[in-house]
Amino acid sequence: CSSGFIANPRARKLICPDCKNVTCAQCRTSVSIIVNLMLGVTWEAAHEGISCVAFARWKADNDAEVAAQGVAKHLAECGITCPKCKFTYSLAKGGCMHFTCTQCKFEFCSGCGQPFRQGKKCTVGPYCERLGLHAHHPRxxxxxxxxxxxxxxxxxxxxxxxxxxxxxxxxxxxHQGSGTRALCQVQEQKELPDGLKDDICGRVVPNGYAGLCRLHYTEYLVEKINTHRLDPVGIFDEADLRVCLRRNGKTVPIRRWESEKLYKDKLIKLIKEHLPLEALE
Ligand SMILES: [Zn+2]
Ligand SMILES: [Zn+2]
Ligand SMILES: [Zn+2]
Ligand SMILES: [Zn+2]
Ligand SMILES: [Zn+2]
Ligand SMILES: [Zn+2]
Structure with a gap:
């Protein structure tokens, strides 16, 4: 980073205004703020109380951990942007797709940005009234x-x-770590009894999931699917296909003589014909 630094006179801490990396004024060791968030360790906790030598050792020990956070970091960097006020959160989308913007209180789907509305307040189709809080997600x-x-x-x-x-x-x-089972380090918004809170996921990381929990690994794969504009309709089951048609105000044809396979193909064809695949922002 070449933006120069703003020195905080009270601390040994230098913060880059552009990339927000934190650098020690004495030993010039820097720690990315995003990595700090991912590890759940603040710069203060990492270096404020200890010497530069001890800090260097800590950083070396944690670099393998940091590398393992690469994918997690990527997810948070893609982030969630409020479609109404454009405020961006460095958070993964997580299990609950219902996201409430803390800035403007707009409720939207973190996957596609569509608004969440109560059934009666939604006018997209006659089917909406029977639904509770819902959004009209593209496929x-x-x-x-x-x-x-x-x-x-x-x-x-x-x-x-x-x-x-x-x-x-x-x-x-x-990596010779603390010997504890790896937990997913992705930042997400959690709905707790006392309100919304950003926290680390903490779910167990299975093998072969790039250091993420199943949920966040799925999110990573879906993001790849969307950046390459792939149509996922081929892996939908019959229930998905029905929901997809109904939520988009299309009538679902009744299955008559067709085999299950033929009926599915018919629904897929309808979706492809009437619902063009739109790029997600
Ligand atoms: Zn230092
Ligand atoms: Zn907002
Ligand atoms: Zn929710
Ligand atoms: Zn609706
Ligand atoms: Zn959605
Ligand atoms: Zn996770």
Whole structure:
């Protein structure tokens, strides 16, 4: 980073105004603020109380951990932007797709940005009234894809020749850490009894999921699918296809003589014909 530094006279801390990296004024060791967030360790906790030598050792010990956070970091960097006030959050989308903007209180889907509305207040289709709080997600929204097997999503990417990670970026899985089971370090918004809070995911990390929990690995794969504009309709089951048509105000044809396979193909054809795949922002 070449933006120069603003020195905080009270501390040994230099903060870059552009990339927000924190550098020690004495030893010039820097720690990315995003990595700090991911590790749940603040710069203060890492260096304020200890010498520069001890800090260097701490940083070396944690660099493998930092590498393992590569994918997690990427997810947070893609972030969530409020479609109404454009405020951006460095958070992953997480399991609950219902996101409330803390700035303007707008409620929207973190996967596609569509507004969440109560059934009676939504006028998209006659079917809406019977629904509770809902949004009209396009079919490439994480809403439809979060329950799919990661393997199904991987196959979709493979067929299109798109590469994806299965191991943490640059990190070795043999890292001699504290010996504790790896927990997902992705930042997300959690709904707690006392309100909304940004916190680390903390779910267990299975092997082959690039250092992420199943949920956030799915989110990573879906993001790849969307940046390459792949149509996920091929991995939808019959229920997904019905919801997709109904939520978009289309009538679902009744299955008559067709086999299950033919009926599914018919629904897929309808979706492809009437609902063009739109790029997600
Ligand atoms: Zn230092
Ligand atoms: Zn907002
Ligand atoms: Zn919620
Ligand atoms: Zn509706
Ligand atoms: Zn959505
Ligand atoms: Zn996670």
């Amino acid at each position: 490439n929204c994480l809403f439809y894809l979060r329950d799919k097997e990661p393997q199904q999503l991987q196959n979709l990417l493979k067929e299109a020749g798109v590469s994806f990670d299965t191991e943490p970026q640059g990190g070795s899985s043999e």
